[in-house]
Amino acid sequence: MAKASDLHSDAARKRRNTTAEKIKQLILLSGLRPGDSIPTEPELCRELGVSRTSVREAMRTLTTLDIVEVQHGHGSRVGKMSLAPLVETLVFRGVLSSGDDLTALREVVELRSSFDQAMADQLISAHQGHDNQSLAQLVTQMKGKAAKGQTFMAEDRQFHAELLAPIPNKLAGQMVTAFWDVHTAVLPRLGLALPDDLCQTAQAHGDILEAVQSGNHDGYRTAVVRHYEPLLRMLDITAAWETQPENAAS
Amino acid sequence: MAKASDLHSDAARKRRNTTAEKIKQLILLSGLRPGDSIPTEPELCRELGVSRTSVREAMRTLTTLDIVEVQHGHGSRVGKMSLAPLVETLVFRGVLSSGDDLTALREVVELRSSFDQAMADQLISAHQGHDNQSLAQLVTQMKGKAAKGQTFMAEDRQFHAELLAPIPNKLAGQMVTAFWDVHTAVLPRLGLALPDDLCQTAQAHGDILEAVQSGNHDGYRTAVVRHYEPLLRMLDITAAWETQPENAAS
DNA sequence: CTTCATTTGTTCGTATGTATC
DNA sequence: CGATACATACGAACAAATGAA
Numbered sequence: 001m002a003k004a005s006d007l008h009s010d011a012a013r014k015r016r017n018t019t020a021e022k023i024k025q026l027i028l029l030s031g032l033r034p035g036d037s038i039p040t041e042p043e044l045c046r047e048l049g050v051s052r053t054s055v056r057e058a059m060r061t062l063t064t065l066d067i068v069e070v071q072h073g074h075g076s077r078v079g080k081m082s083l084a085p086l087v088e089t090l091v092f093r094g095v096l097s098s099g100d101d102l103t104a105l106r107e108v109v110e111l112r113s114s115f116d117q118a119m120a121d122q123l124i125s126a127h128q129g130h131d132n133q134s135l136a137q138l139v140t141q142m143k144g145k146a147a148k149g150q151t152f153m154a155e156d157r158q159f160h161a162e163l164l165a166p167i168p169n170k171l172a173g174q175m176v177t178a179f180w181d182v183h184t185a186v187l188p189r190l191g192l193a194l195p196d197d198l199c200q201t202a203q204a205h206g207d208i209l210e211a212v213q214s215g216n217h218d219g220y221r222t223a224v225v226r227h228y229e230p231l232l233r234m235l236d237i238t239a240a241w242e243t244q245p246e247n248a249a250s
Numbered sequence: 251m252a253k254a255s256d257l258h259s260d261a262a263r264k265r266r267n268t269t270a271e272k273i274k275q276l277i278l279l280s281g282l283r284p285g286d287s288i289p290t291e292p293e294l295c296r297e298l299g300v301s302r303t304s305v306r307e308a309m310r311t312l313t314t315l316d317i318v319e320v321q322h323g324h325g326s327r328v329g330k331m332s333l334a335p336l337v338e339t340l341v342f343r344g345v346l347s348s349g350d351d352l353t354a355l356r357e358v359v360e361l362r363s364s365f366d367q368a369m370a371d372q373l374i375s376a377h378q379g380h381d382n383q384s385l386a387q388l389v390t391q392m393k394g395k396a397a398k399g400q401t402f403m404a405e406d407r408q409f410h411a412e413l414l415a416p417i418p419n420k421l422a423g424q425m426v427t428a429f430w431d432v433h434t435a436v437l438p439r440l441g442l443a444l445p446d447d448l449c450q451t452a453q454a455h456g457d458i459l460e461a462v463q464s465g466n467h468d469g470y471r472t473a474v475v476r477h478y479e480p481l482l483r484m485l486d487i488t489a490a491w492e493t494q495p496e497n498a499a500s
Numbered sequence: 501c502t503t504c505a506t507t508t509g510t511t512c513g514t515a516t517g518t519a520t521c
Numbered sequence: 522c523g524a525t526a527c528a529t530a531c532g533a534a535c536a537a538a539t540g541a542a
Contacts, residue, residue, distance in 0.1 A: 065342075067342055070508070073540080075507065107419045118367045306529085321519090323518040325527075
């Protein structure tokens with residue numbers, strides 16, 4: 001039993017999965033890049049000397065981390081290593097915290113607000129001499145939908161994505177988008193929706209864009225605060241609603 | 251368009267692993283909290299109507315996301331939902347990017363610097379009337395080790411953890427600690443070490459602490475910049491070293 | 501369009517190490 | 522120390538999806 005010795009190895013207890021580490025080392029040693037094909041499961045079994053079940057569990061782990069991507073019936077490729085696992089963890093943390101209060105979700109919103117403030121300099125300098133036609137168009141679309149009482153999830157997400165796009169640090173944009181995905185994924189699962197502050201939110205987007213284009217740091221800061229104001233206010237009243245069951249319909 | 255692929259992978263992820271979603275729903279409906287016990291694998295098989303292998307793969311996914319924790323031979327419990335998956339993804343992204351240049355690692359360091367800047371107000375207000383004895387002691391230890399040319403990884407990590415501890419938003423501290431873990435995990439795997447800027451780094455920690463205690467916003471900002479200066483400089487020269495193979499020892 | 505080989509997804513059976521009593 | 526329950530691992534078989542002949 002040569003395999004039994006592997007089970008007793010020290011790394012097996014400390015680290016989660018030795019097979020996953022082997023596959024990661026294989027990717028590194030082979031010089032594979034995101035999008036490149038990964039050997040099939042039988043090939044991995046022979047090269048790593050483990051069973052297909054172990055390979056599959058390791059691949060499941062790496063798939064969860066977006067280190068590999070699998071396509072049923074076709075094969076596996078190196079993943080894009082996105083922030084999807086962060087989003088999934090924070091989403092579940094948010095819906096789980098709805099039992100006591102909404103601190104977990106509030107922390108995400110607060111952190112995103114602070115982070116937006118910190119990106120002021122990079123945003124303004126990155127948008128120098130940049131074309132913002134699509135951003136302005138998104139703002140008008142959001143204002144139009146807000147006036148009709150409609151939500152504008154898609155436009156909101158695309159606005160923030162395009163706003164952060166010209167920043168050289170791509171990780172920053174991914175982080176902001178991840179935070180956006182978290183709180184927009186949690187709110188519907190809690191049965192909540194934005195109140196009648198849609199117009200203020202849409203207007204705040206326009207103010208943010210205008211401040212960034214004109215290089216107005218203070219205006220950007222206040223616009224960001226106004227942008228998150230309705231969301232934080234809703235979290236406040238909802239938390240009070242939770243902690244005061246006298247007003248709750250039950 | 252990057253958006254189409256994102257939507258595809260998102261939909262594929264949901265379609266692929268329904269067992270993990272069922273287990274998450276079970277945790278939510280049962281009102282379980284982090285640390286509570288989860289039904290055993292045979293019980294999950296009966297309740298969810300799937301095989302042990304499917305339950306195992308789903309548990310592997312949730313374990314990777316730190317939504318559940320497994321104890322060999324004992325059972326499973328609800329996890330702490332930490333940012334460990336984020337760290338693992340960014341670490342692998344960093345070591346993978348060492349092939350071309352070190353942009354991925356640089357982005358992590360830059361983003362951490364931006365985060366530190368964003369935490370200025372909350373840090374200063376949270377440290378009002380707070381005891382910082384252990385923080386000052388950590389600074390003296392770091393300075394002593396730097397003077398002897400020794401590294402101070404443990405003290406560095408504890409310093410940032412304790413510095414962020416009094417902040418009400420716990421997610422912010424976890425995020426900063428996660429970024430610290432990323433770049434300290436990547437650097438050794440690339441065979442790199444900090445140059446002789448140890449004294450400057452140690453001094454920057456002292457300046458950060460002093461600025462936070464005295465409520466000096468500008469001093470905090472400049473101290474944070476000096477704190478990351480040696481690290482960014484090393485990334486610069488290493489990237490230049492990589493792109494100019496004439497100077498590289500084959 | 502159909503057929504077929506390849507690859508991943510799922511299930512079952514079995515054996516072994518590990519922790520608790 | 523032994524017994525029990527559990528997690529871990531291996532192997533085989535079949536189902537589903539993809540792509541090419």
